[in-house]
Amino acid sequence: MSQPDTKHLIGLLLGAEEDWPRAYEQLLARLGPIRTADGTEHEVSVQRLTIEPFNLRQDVGPDLVIDRLAYWYYHPREWLKKAALVNGTYLLNSPFTFQSMEKHSAYCAMLRLGLKVPETVLVPYKHPVDNARWAYTAAKYNQPFDLDAIADDLGYPLFMKPFDGGGWRGVSRVGNREELHHAYDDSGEMLMHLQQSIEGYDVFARSLTVGAETMVMNFRPELPMHDRYAVSHDFLSPATGAEVLAISRLINAFFRWEFNSCEVLVRGSEVHPIDYANACPDIAVTSLHYYFPWAISALLKWSLFCTVTGRRPRLDLETAKYFEIADSDRSYAEKLTGYAALSESYFQTDRYLEFCASSVPDLDDIVREWVASVEFDALLVDTVRATYPQAEHERFLAHFRGLLGMWQADNAG
Numbered sequence: 001m002s003q004p005d006t007k008h009l010i011g012l013l014l015g016a017e018e019d020w021p022r023a024y025e026q027l028l029a030r031l032g033p034i035r036t037a038d039g040t041e042h043e044v045s046v047q048r049l050t051i052e053p054f055n056l057r058q059d060v061g062p063d064l065v066i067d068r069l070a071y072w073y074y075h076p077r078e079w080l081k082k083a084a085l086v087n088g089t090y091l092l093n094s095p096f097t098f099q100s101m102e103k104h105s106a107y108c109a110m111l112r113l114g115l116k117v118p119e120t121v122l123v124p125y126k127h128p129v130d131n132a133r134w135a136y137t138a139a140k141y142n143q144p145f146d147l148d149a150i151a152d153d154l155g156y157p158l159f160m161k162p163f164d165g166g167g168w169r170g171v172s173r174v175g176n177r178e179e180l181h182h183a184y185d186d187s188g189e190m191l192m193h194l195q196q197s198i199e200g201y202d203v204f205a206r207s208l209t210v211g212a213e214t215m216v217m218n219f220r221p222e223l224p225m226h227d228r229y230a231v232s233h234d235f236l237s238p239a240t241g242a243e244v245l246a247i248s249r250l251i252n253a254f255f256r257w258e259f260n261s262c263e264v265l266v267r268g269s270e271v272h273p274i275d276y277a278n279a280c281p282d283i284a285v286t287s288l289h290y291y292f293p294w295a296i297s298a299l300l301k302w303s304l305f306c307t308v309t310g311r312r313p314r315l316d317l318e319t320a321k322y323f324e325i326a327d328s329d330r331s332y333a334e335k336l337t338g339y340a341a342l343s344e345s346y347f348q349t350d351r352y353l354e355f356c357a358s359s360v361p362d363l364d365d366i367v368r369e370w371v372a373s374v375e376f377d378a379l380l381v382d383t384v385r386a387t388y389p390q391a392e393h394e395r396f397l398a399h400f401r402g403l404l405g406m407w408q409a410d411n412a413g
């Protein structure tokens with residue numbers, strides 16, 4: 001029998017961020033070698049990846065890559081595709097599912113799966129796409145349509161937003177016909193959805209998923225970034241909390257997304273998903289604050305689980321298994337239960353939990369010590385200095401130190 005591979009390299013593909021990569025590196029160093037249940041010792045190292053020419057036949061170094069760059073930078077995106085196809089590298093996330101399945105695809109999948117996506121219509125481009133063949137094709141095949149009638153059908157107010165949205169680009173809340181035409185005229189070459197608004201929702205829940213772990217947080221999109229995640233624990237009823245968790249896991253497992261954030265609007269007892277495709281989610285300490293230690297631990301645990309246990313990338317979508325449940329005459333609740341079994345099987349949840357308990361049993365203590373350390377405080381100071389104007393440094397440092405102090409108090413060993 002061949003010896004298990006005991007040296008592993010995790011690659012980080014990064015943009016401007018310094019905070020979480022530094023946190024990840026520091027915690028991995030504090031953790032040291034990992035001993036699995038059979039007594040084998042694994043050495044895991046981490047490297048920040050650089051952008052270089054690559055031969056398509058070339059080996060790649062890392063066994064697993066955590067990517068926060070390829071959503072806008074195409075050279076590393078193409079490198080990831082080659083790594084997935086030629087080298088079988090484990091990717092968080094695979095560009096095949098993430099870059100090719102945007103918000104619109106997630107809506108379609110969720111509709112088919114029986115989730116309560118608000119009524120949504122895709123309208124043709126307002127302005128010609130930049131292609132010499134457009135004028136001829138459009139004159140021949142583009143049917144005239146009545147934008148007002150579509151909007152009247154959906155009802156005001158409604159949201160107009162790009163089919164592949166992200167970062168609030170091109171999103172408008174439209175209150176009447178005049179605003180509708182204004183928003184559509186402004187959409188230019190963006191392809192737009194019109195979507196019924198969930199008015200007067202009680203809670204906006206945003207859940208961050210890393211592999212088998214999901215944190216559901218109370219999100220306030222109207223506040224500045226550092227205040228958007230409220231620290232609140234029982235803001236959903238147990239049943240609604242479980243539903244939000246189940247839906248997030250379902251969509252992530254369905255598309256094989258292992259690092260993603262999902263947004264739902266909860267009104268009464270109804271859960272309406274509005275945004276389930278957020279590739280490379282923001283996990284900056286200045287946005288997550290209280291939840292940052294959780295996010296870094298989850299990222300560390302999941303990437304170690306994948307590399308040390310040799311979990312293979314499983315990109316085959318197996319949609320038929322999900323649709324079999326979707327198309328059955330089960331109730332909504334029964335479908336969610338059925339999907340949960342598929343999600344757990346995809347994420348190998350039991351195996352993951354067993355790995356955490358047996359192979360990284362000290363990790364939670366190590367994270368606690370680290371958050372209380374001078375090393376962590378230095379990271380916070382550097383991040384605040386790099387993020388805010390000088391006059392605001394003291395205020396923000398006090399703000400984040402307070403929130404992380406609260407995390408320490410709530411998570412004392």
Ligand SMILES: Nc1ncnc2c1ncn2[C@@H]1O[C@H](COP(=O)(O)OP(=O)(O)OP(=O)(O)O)[C@@H](O)[C@H]1O
Pocket residue numbers: 118159161165166167168169171195196197198199221263265274275
């Ligand atoms: N159907 C809806 N009903 C009510 N509010 C909505 C709806 N769709 C979008 N919104 C509001 O508009 C915001 C932006 O919409 P959405 O999340 O779809 O776009 P985005 O570009 O992905 O933004 P972000 O990157 O902030 O998530 C949401 O956070 C929410 O406040």
Ligand SMILES: [Mg+2]
Pocket residue numbers: 263275
């Ligand atoms: Mg969103």
